Amino acid sequence: MPMEPGDLPIVDVDVPATWPRPLADLVGRLADDARRAGHAREYYQDLGLLSHEDIVLAHLEGHLVRARHHTRLLDHEKDAIRSQGLRLLNARLVNDRLDQAHALGYLSVAEHERLRSVNETVPEQRGWGRREDQVCLTLSAAPQTHHVDGIRRLLTYWGGEAIYWQHCEGSPALAAKLRSLGAPSVVTALLDLATPVQEGHSVFPSVVHVFVGKALGHEPADADVFYRSPIPPQRIESIVSPGDPAYDRFPDLPRG
Template structure:
């Protein structure tokens, strides 16, 4: 990793938390300790911490926050992300992915036409990159990640087709490889980024030892190649052998 980058904060590793953040998170966690009978049955989404989110995000100012983007990639797309980073999704990017898939022989021109016509450019998909902040999501919410990893193209491309029994569905599930892109997020570069149920929830949940730390981040800035740490595929040590995750 580039040694000139800001320090990296990892939700799953409290030793990386800045002192001020760690102190405040542990303080807030103590206030909620009595509400939790069993950490294994209590998720960070159950913590009512919206009013603390801005405070916790401010304590991350000057740091990079490690996140994970789940998708399915063709070989040339993996190389492209390493070289150029992650772009915000829009019609141009969706079309470019389909065009290059044809150029590399993954799609026919007829399949390309069908996918272009059906591309779902809805407001909840355009202009953002979707990530999660804790590796616990890979096992605790594997079902929620399954389709992202099992079908190529991203939701805007595959969603109109994957719940039907047709050749396009079969094709999208047969090309590419499940991929977890590990990226470093600068929340200052994307002040309109949102997180559900909140950045505060995931840190305080981690401090409380909750087993489920699933928080979805909708990041609204491109991620530069210097902020791409690695890309994990099945067979790598970090990719779980979990029955809910596709292995091919």
């Protein structure tokens, strides 16, 4: 029987005390090598560390890694994440969210039809980059303090990039509506990065780079995680919004 999160130790890249000893020892050696070579800590991403990635992931076996999903949610969507977890982005998820928002009176008929026909899961409407079949997270809490601009739009417009991306610049009225819906929300989830999946998770920069960046004392070190498995509800640690102390301790995050 697979172990539940309560049975597995949790690793947080921001908290070295949570790192497994073999991982901490390896990361410490790599950080020492970088210091001896005179490598500036803020350029941790340039270190030649990729040959150590598989070893780092092996050291994370049997552990869950804390990560954050930044978005904007309506109350019923928070309840859905608590009961169902985080689903992979696809057309069904987007249409479910739009249909529920319309049924509950958040979207007019015209807004609902426009968003359903123009979003990043409609084949002829897709923009650059891949967004489907994954959940996007950050490995560190650093964006909430050091890289706020990188997550600000996610916390400002409802629906995630798949819904808002094509409307927040060129459709002022619809953009205003998307800004008015829901509340900025940080969903903290626990990830299994060590177990292989059919289409591997993608982390940029690598997991080893983030750990070494932290070991070098560079607090903003972070990585984007493109997680290619649904995240079950038992691995949702928290959902916080303005008014929650865990959100309000980051004063630069969007409030409304």
